[in-house]
Amino acid sequence: MSVVIIGGNECMVCQYEKICKDYGCKAKIFAKEKGNMRKKLGNPDLMILFTNTVSHKMVNTAVTEAKRNKIQIARTHSSSAAALTDVLEAYCS
Numbered sequence: 001m002s003v004v005i006i007g008g009n010e011c012m013v014c015q016y017e018k019i020c021k022d023y024g025c026k027a028k029i030f031a032k033e034k035g036n037m038r039k040k041l042g043n044p045d046l047m048i049l050f051t052n053t054v055s056h057k058m059v060n061t062a063v064t065e066a067k068r069n070k071i072q073i074a075r076t077h078s079s080s081a082a083a084l085t086d087v088l089e090a091y092c093s
Contacts, residue, residue: 002044007054008079023088050079
């Protein structure tokens with residue numbers, strides 16, 4: 001399963017990758033917007049939005065691309081490791 005994580009803390013990127021790997025997911029993580037994010041998203045199975053630590057512009061871009069490509073979106077306010085684990089448990093099992 002491929003996952004795109006939008007938002008979160010830059011210092012947690014390695015932990016996010018490890019958690020996703022533990023659930024058998026391949027992850028792309030965009031903690032900050034760098035360049036044209038729309039071209040870099042690809043076509044994942046699940047898009048996770050950490051709504052507390054992401055700009056409105058990034059959310060709008062992500063939601064637009066998700067609707068266009070029929071990608072599932074999971075939103076969580078917290079950007080903690082526990083929140084990511086909860087989302088992956090719900091969608092990967």
